[in-house]
Amino acid sequence: xxxTKILFSFAILSLIVILIIITNAFxxxxxxxxxxxxxxxxxxxxxxxxxxxxxxxxxxxxYITIVIPNIKKQKVYNQFIKDIIYQFYFDTMQQYNVYYFxxxxxxxxxxxxxxxxxKYISYILNLHAEENKLNLTDTLFEExxxxxxxxxxxxxxxxxxxxEIIKIVRTTDLISQIIVIELEQEQEKVEVExxxxxxxxxxxxxxxxxxxxxxxxxxxxxxxxKDTI
Numbered sequence: 262x263x264x265t266k267i268l269f270s271f272a273i274l275s276l277i278v279i280l281i282i283i284t285n286a287f288x289x290x291x292x293x294x295x296x297x298x299x300x301x302x303x304x305x306x307x308x309x310x311x312x313x314x315x316x317x318x319x320x321x322x323x324y325i326t327i328v329i330p331n332i333k334k335q336k337v338y339n340q341f342i343k344d345i346i347y348q349f350y351f352d353t354m355q356q357y358n359v360y361y362f363x364x365x366x367x368x369x370x371x372x373x374x375x376x377x378x379x380k381y382i383s384y385i386l387n388l389h390a391e392e393n394k395l396n397l398t399d400t401l402f403e404e405x406x407x408x409x410x411x412x413x414x415x416x417x418x419x420x421x422x423x424x425e426i427i428k429i430v431r432t433t434d435l436i437s438q439i440i441v442i443e444l445e446q447e448q449e450k451v452e453v454e455x456x457x458x459x460x461x462x463x464x465x466x467x468x469x470x471x472x473x474x475x476x477x478x479x480x481x482x483x484x485x486x487k488d489t490i
Contacts, residue, residue: 271316279314342415342490345408349412349486350483350484357371360473401479420489426485426486438475
């Protein structure tokens with residue numbers, strides 16, 4: 262429970278105390294019975310009422326001067342966070358579409374996202390207008406670097422779920438695994454003579470499928486992050 266919720270709970274409790282004391286003034290039998298003189302009871306009620314009223318006043322000042330400005334600030338930063346995450350998602354899915362244009366759930370989800378956000382996609386495209394001439398893995402590394410550099414200033418305004426996913430994205434070795442698969446695939450081309458017999462074809466490792474599966478794992482992380490928006 263954060264501090265705002267704790268203060269709000271005390272404010273509700275203070276409000277209940279005020280209502281009980283006010284009601285007791287009109288209905289003497291209402292409230293908590295105390296075996297004492299009326300003068301002492303009135304003094305206790307006045308003290309408690311004063312404390313409760315002071316707390317309510319303090320909470321209202323805190324809410325107006327601290328909570329409301331923070332809510333407005335959070336809304337502004339939420340839009341920045343949304344822009345950066347959507348940019349990262351869009352860039353990654355662009356690469357995924359280039360290399361694996363198949364109607365799996367990620368491609369279909371990206372197409373649906375693009376159709377529903379045509380104006381937003383135009384905005385995103387204008388952010389990185391330069392043509393990317395890097396290979397797949399270098400591009401993924403570069404896009405991840407740009408994303409981390411852009412999003413790091415907003416960590417304190419993000420949810421725990423978002424921060425946990427970003428930590429995984431930042432530390433995952435999935436991109437490096439793609440590099441390893443590409444190297445092994447190239448090595449196989451050098452070592453194995455090209456033959457068309459069925460037996461040889463069955464013995465060949467399907468590096469392309471392995472590479473795609475690894476890429477899908479990486480894409481899933483970005484999709485999960487996008488879904489937190």
